[in-house]
Amino acid sequence: MTEPNTALGDLIDEAGMSWAGLAKRVNALGADEGEALRYDYTAVGRWVKQGQRPRGIAAHLISRALSEKLGRQVRPAEIGMETAESIASRSLNYSPNPLETLETLRDLGHAHTTGGFAAPFILAALAAPSRDWLLATFEEVGSDRGPRVIGMHQVAGIREMFSLFQEMDVMRGGGHARSALVSYMNTTVIPLIRDQHQPDVQAALYDAAAEQAYLIGWMAYDDGEHGLAQRYLIQALRLSQAAGNRVLGAHVLAGMSDQANLLGHSYEAVALARAGMRGIAPADSPACYADLGILEARALARLHDTRGCTQAIARAESNFEAVDPANEPEWARFIDRAYFYGEAAYCFRDLRQPDEVERFAEISIQECRAQGRARRGSLSQAAIAAACLQRNDIEAAAHHASTVVRLTSTVNSSRSLHAVRDLRRTLEPHSALPAVLAFDRQAFQLLGSAA
Template sequence: MSATAEKQPNEQLGSWFVRSGWSKGELARQVNRRARQMGAHHISTDTSRVRRWLDGEQPREPIPRILSELFSERFGCVVPVEDLGLRPAHQPPAGAGVDLPWAGPQTVQLINEFSRSDLMLGRRGFLGTSLALSAGPALVEPMQRWLVPTASAAIPAQPGPERDLPARPSRLSEQELALLEETAAMFRVWDNQCGGGLRRKAVVGQLHEVTDLLQDSHPERVARRLYRITADLAALAGWMSYDVGMQPIAQKYLVLALHAAKEAGDRPLGAFVLSSMSRQMIHLDRPDDALELIHLAQYGSRDSAGATLQAMLHGLEARAYAGMGQVNKCHRAVRMAEDAFAESRPAEDPPWISFFTEAELHAENAHSYRDLAYVAGRSRNYASLARPEMEAAVDGFAGDEIHQRAYALNLVGLGTVHLLMREPEQAAEATARAITAAKRLRSERVNTRIRTTTHAALRDFADVPEVAALAERLSQQLPEAAASA
């Protein structure tokens, strides 16, 4: 009887598949590409295998998780394994989700184990098999405990009677701590310059080493500083994972980063981590979740956030309101971002917020207006508001040798605005410039947006010579296999 049940067509998977517009061969190629990207080199899917899945065959892990991620990215929303009519091979182990204990020793242990798994399993397996994206109350409610006061766990407890003795002097010198902080800042520069795919494992390795240091006994001042470095590195590992399309892994690192920031007592850094989680939710078309995370960040850092951080949070608030179609609140948040940024003092800002320049402010505003245009049915009025902001962002990043990914992303954004304005020639020109920039990066996020914009241009303006030339250039200079290597 079970054999008969297995032969029933998987109507849920079939529905998502038809809506995706992919052929069976294209889906097979997408699965193989993602598997190679995640280290599951034993996966080799073909058209006949996809047909069997649609006919009701239950694939083994990591295929269900890969399909979940692919359809989530395709449709811009979380598509759980269960919604595809598939069964995960096993239940996620304890600690695999985002509802984790808010205590220093457990945070250190979880980051240490997760980073070690990422370093080791990524070479021969698939780290994401036990992970799934959390969203809605399952994500937001655990993060709210960031604000709940807890007893300081910055100094690990000693076993037995030694717990009553003073902590031993740290074996880390001031120079060594400063070098660790400088290393984290350097990794951020590389990420902005080259994309997340080039140095991600180096960041994960450094994160693992810092958590090793945190398992020693340190004075509270040193321990808090190490927790701050840990939070910074974990947040960067999460951001780089997001940039290369590893969504569940990215979310897990960001959650762990927020825990470490809490142990460090660094509310602004915690707010920054929440902002990265919010960006991921915007990417996955969950603006309501993004808004809750941003409001949590704003409330938690209300007495400690500098003007630059406040401006960034208001800019993201505008993005969330735009995605929800709340026009007046979006405009208000844009104005508040501009007002806060006018008071910023970059020389006093921590390194992790240094990316938020005037060009980045223009970029946030542009994407808010662009998103309003999409929500309003491709409104040219909102697109006309986005256009000067996006042009200012592109101009601001054009001569910036560090923020090359931002330059590429905003060129793509400018292309989408031109499409909304029904200016296909200008859209093709901006997107072609983005291809040139993308060739110097290792960012699947940039590559995916270029492909999406090019396909949209082809759909609406296939007869325009510049658009046809853009598609040809994309296939030659940024082929999918090479982009995901």
């Protein structure tokens, strides 16, 4: 940037600070963060007159220093120092302050809905959030809140919206309503939480926000935007801690494990699933615990650990049998027979045990048909197609593959599209067969329209 940063200059003037005073306060705040900064009035002059951007966390320290003086929140975007790259970096952090997490979520939502936001999946960012979550005491929601502003009935309304969006995700895919949920969270939920409420209401609001941040992350994951999904999931994990909800935190870790395994990071996926299981007991939520167990099994299957995988499946199935939907949270509603046995089928696909694939996938498919659930149905049909290929039953594989195409055409899910592409690749050597040729034509039309 070569233009003067008038936004920063105006805020410095409004705060009544000198350039030297701002530099001194930024250095002091940096020292609190373990940063040895040596800014002076000439550095501030370059920021204001030349529009230079300082490196590292300085932009956030400048915002904090101005916030102190002005008595209101000043964000880096207001001082002309926020970029998509800095948002992408900041949204990988597990902040010690849940209010900063809310600001990160708002900025993340604004960045990706206005276009031009692209962020990679960062493998190294997986370890710290799960560690910090496990070490947390879940006592962060204080008792020194101001007067009650809203009540639990408003929180219930937010949760009803979550239920509506989760239903759209389950039935139509992650790409169907994600932008609408981001808009609702940014314009309604986050501003509400930043007000002062009684402790029980504040905790419930953090809880509801964590659910929605998780769902946005899951939708992005299903839509193939893995860098964005990772960042939402990390922030959701932090909010679950602020809410004191260990079970929801374990659920977020399950999503992080699922994503890591899909992207080929199976050792990390195992660690994330096991961290979730260490954080809760089976009785806290049999559904969540069963989900963590089956995702542990999925990762072990990818690692070709047959014994470990089958043992994990058995443990997960035992926990799943104890599930009572009436006693589970709303976000766990999708952890049903369609989902659980579909995931088990994929374990055996990777272990190349086609009989077991069919046994579990058929249970999933029957449930999907009863619910009209196309995304999960497409994935379970793809598992059976893979099992048929393992038996060298090409006609049957092509038949199931055509069903995958039909179901995928009704949802907005990159995972379902990936299943179609994978089947097209594996069936290509048999393209002379009429059934395979018919599938290939259908797949070509679907993938062309999706592109």
